[in-house]
Amino acid sequence: MSLRIAAIAFLLVGRFCLSAAESTAPAAAPSWLDRDKSYPYLDNRPLGSREQPLVLRTFLPNPGLEEAVFANHRLGFKAFAYSPEKGVDLAGTVMPIDGIPAAIAVSYGADLSIVFDTTEGRLLYAWQGGFLDLFPYWGDAVTRGAMVQMDYVPRLIGTLIYRASQAHPLEIDGRSVSELGAPQFAGYDLVKSQPVFLVRHGKFLVRTTLQPAGPLAFRLTFATEPPARLSYRNESNRYTLTQHQAAAGQLSLTVKGASLGEYKGYERAPDLKVASIAAGRQLYQNFGCASCHNLNGAKSNGPTHVGLFGREQTLLDGTKVKVDEAYLLESIKNPNAKIPLGYAPNVMPPYNQLSDLQYQSLILFIKSLLQPEEAL
Amino acid sequence: MKRNRAGRLLALLFALVVAGIFAATITPEHYKVEDIAFPPNMPPQVGGVAFDRDGALYVAMRMRGEVLVAQPHADPKQFKWRVFATGFDNALGIVVPEPGRIVVVQMAEVTEAIDTDHDGVADKYRTLANGWGMSGNYHETNALVPDGKGGYFVALGTASYQGPTFVHTRGEYSAFGRRGRNYSAVPYRGWVMQLGRDGLLTPYASGFRMPNGLLLDDENNLWSSDNQGDWKPTTPFYHIQPGKFYGHPSSLVWDKNWPADKDPLATFRQDLTSYNALRTRPAVEIPWEIIHSGSQPIQIPRNNAFGPFGGQILLPDDSRAKIGRLMLEKVGGQYQGAFTLFMEGQGLQTRNNRAAFSPDGKSLYIGQVSGRGWGGAPPGASIMQRVRLVKGAPFTIAKMEITPTGFRLTFTAPVNAAGAEISSYPVQSMIYQPRWTYGGAAEDKRDETVTAVKVIEPSVVEITLDAFRAGRIYRLRLADALVSATNEAPPDREFFYTANQLPSR
Numbered sequence: 001m002s003l004r005i006a007a008i009a010f011l012l013v014g015r016f017c018l019s020a021a022e023s024t025a026p027a028a029a030p031s032w033l034d035r036d037k038s039y040p041y042l043d044n045r046p047l048g049s050r051e052q053p054l055v056l057r058t059f060l061p062n063p064g065l066e067e068a069v070f071a072n073h074r075l076g077f078k079a080f081a082y083s084p085e086k087g088v089d090l091a092g093t094v095m096p097i098d099g100i101p102a103a104i105a106v107s108y109g110a111d112l113s114i115v116f117d118t119t120e121g122r123l124l125y126a127w128q129g130g131f132l133d134l135f136p137y138w139g140d141a142v143t144r145g146a147m148v149q150m151d152y153v154p155r156l157i158g159t160l161i162y163r164a165s166q167a168h169p170l171e172i173d174g175r176s177v178s179e180l181g182a183p184q185f186a187g188y189d190l191v192k193s194q195p196v197f198l199v200r201h202g203k204f205l206v207r208t209t210l211q212p213a214g215p216l217a218f219r220l221t222f223a224t225e226p227p228a229r230l231s232y233r234n235e236s237n238r239y240t241l242t243q244h245q246a247a248a249g250q251l252s253l254t255v256k257g258a259s260l261g262e263y264k265g266y267e268r269a270p271d272l273k274v275a276s277i278a279a280g281r282q283l284y285q286n287f288g289c290a291s292c293h294n295l296n297g298a299k300s301n302g303p304t305h306v307g308l309f310g311r312e313q314t315l316l317d318g319t320k321v322k323v324d325e326a327y328l329l330e331s332i333k334n335p336n337a338k339i340p341l342g343y344a345p346n347v348m349p350p351y352n353q354l355s356d357l358q359y360q361s362l363i364l365f366i367k368s369l370l371q372p373e374e375a376l
Numbered sequence: 377m378k379r380n381r382a383g384r385l386l387a388l389l390f391a392l393v394v395a396g397i398f399a400a401t402i403t404p405e406h407y408k409v410e411d412i413a414f415p416p417n418m419p420p421q422v423g424g425v426a427f428d429r430d431g432a433l434y435v436a437m438r439m440r441g442e443v444l445v446a447q448p449h450a451d452p453k454q455f456k457w458r459v460f461a462t463g464f465d466n467a468l469g470i471v472v473p474e475p476g477r478i479v480v481v482q483m484a485e486v487t488e489a490i491d492t493d494h495d496g497v498a499d500k501y502r503t504l505a506n507g508w509g510m511s512g513n514y515h516e517t518n519a520l521v522p523d524g525k526g527g528y529f530v531a532l533g534t535a536s537y538q539g540p541t542f543v544h545t546r547g548e549y550s551a552f553g554r555r556g557r558n559y560s561a562v563p564y565r566g567w568v569m570q571l572g573r574d575g576l577l578t579p580y581a582s583g584f585r586m587p588n589g590l591l592l593d594d595e596n597n598l599w600s601s602d603n604q605g606d607w608k609p610t611t612p613f614y615h616i617q618p619g620k621f622y623g624h625p626s627s628l629v630w631d632k633n634w635p636a637d638k639d640p641l642a643t644f645r646q647d648l649t650s651y652n653a654l655r656t657r658p659a660v661e662i663p664w665e666i667i668h669s670g671s672q673p674i675q676i677p678r679n680n681a682f683g684p685f686g687g688q689i690l691l692p693d694d695s696r697a698k699i700g701r702l703m704l705e706k707v708g709g710q711y712q713g714a715f716t717l718f719m720e721g722q723g724l725q726t727r728n729n730r731a732a733f734s735p736d737g738k739s740l741y742i743g744q745v746s747g748r749g750w751g752g753a754p755p756g757a758s759i760m761q762r763v764r765l766v767k768g769a770p771f772t773i774a775k776m777e778i779t780p781t782g783f784r785l786t787f788t789a790p791v792n793a794a795g796a797e798i799s800s801y802p803v804q805s806m807i808y809q810p811r812w813t814y815g816g817a818a819e820d821k822r823d824e825t826v827t828a829v830k831v832i833e834p835s836v837v838e839i840t841l842d843a844f845r846a847g848r849i850y851r852l853r854l855a856d857a858l859v860s861a862t863n864e865a866p867p868d869r870e871f872f873y874t875a876n877q878l879p880s881r
Contacts, residue, residue, distance in 0.1 A: 057441065057465035057482065059512060062544070073544035076511060076561065077551070082537050084557040084606065087645060087812040099542040101510035102484040104463075118484060118506065119546050137514075138439060145419065145439075145746070150540050152514060187487065187502035291538055298814060301695075344668065344696055346726050 044134040045157065045265070048107035050212060052193050056107070058137060059153045060100040060115050063125055063261060069164045072119050072182050085298045099153040100124065104188075106195055107131035111212035113158065121183025121199035122168050123208065126218050126257065130157030133265030139288070142353045146288025148266075155266040161216045161257035162239065169233040170206065170222055176233065177201035204228065217256040224249045272357040280365025283358055287351065295369065301347055303340050309367045314341045328363050401865040406683070406770045409723035410452040412741070412760040420759045422743025424470030424480065425732040433732075434460065435760065436467035436480055438745055443470065443478060443489070448734060452762055461489040461498035468588070469520025471528070481520035481530055484510060486571060507577040508532050508569065509547025509562020514539045516565055519600070519672070521590035526573035529580065529598060531587040534558040534566045534626060552639045553629035557606040557814065558585050566627030568600070568616055582631055583622035583655065588694060589672025589730065594687070597711070601670025601691055609808040609816025611667040612658030613691065613702060615711040620656040623810050645812045659711040660702055660874045661808060661849050664815055666717070668695035671729045673702075677737030684769045684788050690718055692728035692742060697721050699728065699742070703776050708877040714776035717868035725758045739764050770867050771860040776852075780881040782826070782841040783852070783873065789864070790834035794857035798826050801839050802855065805848040824850070834861070846878045
């Protein structure tokens with residue numbers, strides 16, 4: 001067991017791609033797989049490199065982008081909470097959460113990370129010093145990949161250096177490409193492993209390439225077909241632009257951004273000094289327990305925990321057991337030991353790597369669930 | 377306490393009889409299940425399995441979106457995996473039109489990835505379609521299959537109330553569509569779309585909840601299962617036809633014929649008569665107890681390299697260690713038919729999500745998945761398994777067909793003497809009414825009366841039911857006494873026939 005934990009720890013510390021110093025392999029081949037026959041998949045803080053950027057499509061956070069940037073999105077709004085048991089709307093509401101649904105993140109190593117959005121057809125933001133903490137969406141080795149329910153958008157790690165604002169800063173013949181109609185994302189090429197994004201703005205196909213360019217800076221290269229005169233609007237007086245090259249249909253510049261905010265990833269459940277219901281609730285959320293054990297009293301893949309404690313539970317083999325602390329603890333650590341009637345074995349994974357205080361907190365929380373929580 | 381002698385003798389006799397019954401029947405291993413080895417630490421995340429024409433096996437990994445490729449090897453531990461493409465989000469469908477070119481459906485789009493410089497790694501990623509909404513809900517995953525005309529069918533799953541939506545959505549947001557347990561807040565969630573070879577994406581059929589896997593069979597019929605839940609009391613199996621509505625109301629908000637001021641959930645919650653009139657019933661309904669979560673249906677090759685079921689469709693269970701088998705026939709111009717378990721356990725793992733047959737038709741490669749991360753899978757859980765026919769054929773009903781008065785059962789081998797007894801064929805029937813509630817129990821259960829059994833050929837039996845009616849699901853449970861003439865027991869004794877229609881006399 002300790003070997004296994006050590007291996008997981010190694011993987012968590014290790015990086016998904018080769019570090020810059022090691023990355024002498026041919027550019028196109030993700031050789032990490034063949035190199036050591038290992039697959040560091042459990043790394044929920046992956047990092048690419050300058051030579052082999054990591055392209056990752058996932059839900060992405062919104063670090064305070066202004067509304068104008070979402071010109072081609074629509075607004076979601078609050079919805080009635082719903083009781084699947086009663087089949088009716090409830091008094092409470094469910095608020096939409098912040099996130100970007102269809103963007104692409106790229107890590108060029110610690111020097112640069114960016115988010116390019118396929119709906120707006122533009123770079124949304126850039127940061128340095130890290131990439132994404134995917135814990136809320138992918139979980140980790142202990143939670144075995146459970147997502148954080150209602151809060152699964154991955155978090156940024158590092159210093160935000162650029163944030164888009166207003167219309168698209170690229171101009172063709174003096175007009176922002178935003179004026180050419182809704183952008184059409186066409187895909188991307190990997191040119192020597194470097195992603196080149198393709199977006200159609202009206203009759204123009206625009207290719208966008210990004211590169212790290214030192215502290216607070218990144219380099220942007222645009223190419224347009226058919227060729228036309230390109231210019232770039234500075235979106236903030238806190239940024240400085242340095243133009244390198246401009247020809248018909250070509251534009252290359254360095255954007256020196258500013259320190260716009262620090263991000264540290266997802267805040268994990270605290271290191272407990274004492275067991276508590278509040279800590280149990282946080283753990284319940286982190287481990288995604290509610291995805292199978294509803295808090296609204298409804299039957300799901302597993303029995304609801306609402307009002308469960310103290311009751312008599314009939315098991316698959318017909319025997320009855322009282323739901324007490326010992327039963328709950330056993331069911332968390334070894335779910336197959338006692339399967340409640342009406343549920344299948346081998347559905348829930350064992351959670352046996354938690355601390356005693358964490359187990360106690362979870363049990364305290366489950367004990368506290370007397371009434372259905374209707375408004376999620 | 378002393379037991380009397382008669383009691384002891386009776387107990388002994390009973391034990392001998394029981395032992396005798398079990399000693400007499402045999403269940404030989406016809407299929408072998410092997411674990412395919414993957415690189416260490418790879419979680420079970422299979423979202424797509426496909427072969428190219430050269431026999432290379434492509435496997436899409438759901439969450440982080442790598443596509444691995446290997447040439448299958450006789451030794452399941454000797455697959456040399458390499459990465460062909462990366463960066464897909466919720467890759468849950470893959471098609472390989474030719475070696476070095478794949479088409480993947482991910483959450484946001486259908487993407488073509490091509491290795492243009494022939495170094496073994498894709499370098500050109502092109503968006504083939506993205507004309508559907510994304511609310512930000514985690515549950516909006518998709519499935520993909522070729523349409524047989526150079527395009528594709530794309531199935532778009534609904535969102536779940538167990539997750540939120542985002543402030544900024546891709547696509548229009550509907551308040552009516554947002555309501556309910558599983559919902560369709562943005563365009564075409566709960567629809568199957570057709571992506572023409574011209575790139576045009578058009579709505580094809582509605583009313584799906586979570587159609588996790590599509591099949592276009594070799595006669596160009598489009599099939600899918602759906603996940604039991606709200607409005608889905610069973611695990612249904614649908615023959616998907618254009619313009620039809622398959623029962624989950626939320627998707628109707630994106631139907632141009634549905635009034636914009638009408639809430640489909642509220643409407644049908646009150647009015648099941650109108651609901652039943654609008655919906656197209658499943659070709660087969662499988663009780664949830666039998667299959668929890670139907671995943672990708674797959675057609676058994678007709679060359680019978682996989683046993684005597686060529687042309688029939690297998691339905692893996694995404695939750696449990698099961699694969700079902702469907703026996704379909706056309707009655708009154710529409711497909712309906714029967715279900716039984718093809719395999720349960722026997723080394724098969726749980727979480728069976730995506731599958732493909734090897735080009736020679738001998739091996740079924742079945743990929744396993746676990747949750748949205750890698751939850752649900754015990755340490756060392758398999759990622760992909762290979763099922764092969766190793767000996768003969770199992771004794772079972774190969775074909776269950778409806779007659780005007782009952783069923784014709786074609787076994788894979790001659791039946792024993794019990795095959796001629798009425799008591800060997802107990803039949804129950806039931807109905808399921810979809811409602812807004814999650815799942816649903818069998819209603820109006822009846823014990824049917826079998827009035828006659830006729831052995832037409834040594835392996836063909838016809839049973840006649842008293843007052844045989846359409847619109848019901850018939851459950852036949854072969855009695856334990858019924859085995860093959862060589863004493864082989866079937867792998868599953870239960871058969872469910874969905875009699876939407878009876879054939880005319």
